[in-house]
Amino acid sequence: MKIDKDDVKQNDQVWHDRYGYGTVIRVQKGTCDVKFNESERILTFTEGGYSGDVKVLWWQPPIAFHPRKRVDYTHFLQIIDGLHKQLFGE
Structure with a gap:
């Protein structure tokens, strides 16, 4: 099982x-079981970190970006992509 290309x-x-x-409590082919905080309940997620059809698991909180109306962010996104490649490779 993987989340964002990394083995769980x-x-x-x-x-x-x-x-x-x-x-992560247990990993099986295509699923993982996760226990959160003080909860006694264990939840199961599928390949890629999904619950049903919705991705809900990441390795850490994703970076949120809230684009504004009528603003061209093309250059900003190119800079972010370039920084990511410099830090982490392709």
Whole structure:
């Protein structure tokens, strides 16, 4: 099982868009079970970090960007892409 191209392993920390950080309890082919905070309940997610048809798991909180109406962000997005490639490679 992978989230964003990286293997998910037992005891990994993942971030859920509603529950925050949780710990991977078990990994099976195509699924992982995660326990969040003090909850006794364990939730199961599918390949890529999905719950149903919605991606909800990441390795850490994703960076939110709220574009404004009628503003061209093409140059900004090119800069971000270039920085990402410099820091992390292709």
